[in-house]
Amino acid sequence: MVNDVQGQSPSTGISTPPLINTKIIISFKDIPPHVSRKQSDNNSLHGIDIDILDELANALNFKYILMEPEDGLFGAKLSNGSWSGVVGMVSKGEVDLGVGPLTINAERSEVAVFTTPFMQDSFGILTPRPKEAQNLFQVFQPFDLFIWLAVSLSVLLACFVFATIALTTSVHTNNGKHELLRINVNESVFLILSSFFEQGPTLHPTSVSSGCFLSFWFVFTILTMTTYTAHLAAVLTVSTPVRPINSLQDLVDRSDMKVVVRAGGSAYSFITAKCKIEDLA
Known part of the structure; x- marks a missing residue:
């Protein structure tokens, strides 16, 4: 994810920034296995994204500096229109790139440019297993x-x-x-x-x-x-338990359940935007 695109590659015709002998600043969030600190050295980072960055740095002859956002978030749109986390640093121009398991969505695409994804993931709703009541009939x-x-x-x-x-x-x-x-x-x-x-x-x-x-x-x-x-x-x-939650709206309608979601991520933005949930932990 980058904040701006300049220059043009003569071999592919794709616009790329001039990276030769350039030091770029990259924002990240510590989350294994993408980027994480080594137990032996807290200042040393490793992971899938670090390996990719090292290969790109060797191929394109550039150096990079990693910087973690102060709020430690991936990035969510705030009420004033600005962004937090990694996405916020990229959109404000504080860093050149942002790496990590960042979800591609329409809102983030308005303030940043995403590369081709190399991993796909999904998230679900985890609820307590319903108790199987004895049915006399x-x-x-x-x-x-x-x-x-x-x-x-x-x-x-x-x-x-x-x-x-x-x-x-x-x-x-x-x-x-x-x-x-x-x-x-x-x-x-x-x-x-x-x-x-x-x-x-x-x-x-x-x-x-x-x-x-x-x-x-x-x-x-x-x-x-x-x-x-x-x-x-x-x-x-064979007993088929009834699923108490089949959609986000079912989750909102349940007053006996408290919604817990990681703040500042795509799931947080998606749930708050679709269901207007105010009580999030």
Whole structure:
């Protein structure tokens, strides 16, 4: 990031400052692994940006002096229109260059010129993990409301149909007579419900019509209970926590959360500009 551009390179046609035998002043912020002080020597700096500067200095034959901003910030736009940190020193002409993990945005581009970025990074919102509350109605989650209504209606309809068959169908006995099935309404309902919950029927109708109906009902019961059991196992095994924060506006609307962000950086400027957050720490 530079504050001004002068001269022109004859080989590339790109405007560059005359750096031969020139000493330039460079602003930086101490943040590893870009620029950091050595533990053995507090005045000696090293890092990725320092290595790049050394290679450029050797190739273009210039010397440089590193200067850290007094506020120790990357740079944010102040209320009076000026800038703080590294960006402020570059925009005011106090230094020739600024190095470090500086985010390129529209506001900074108005007061400084950025080089081609050699690293990309991103930031996110860190919130407390929500506590998983015990839901007493998890047994109903495998099916939605429409499916539960359809299953309930199927059970009631099956009870009615089988009771009707039991009351109107006759069977051929050993003495050659036809007699009605000796299954009343209560027994019919009990047979349908016990088979639906896979308890096993205690009554065994002998007519063909009732046997065919129960065969189809048993198949329906097996398919329904198998599907329900598989979905219930998935619901109880895998829990998907609900994200309390999905956007910056959600963060602002939460009165029980305090926003903490590094002051003087691009994230600080972005959050304050988008959400008008005044209480920042």
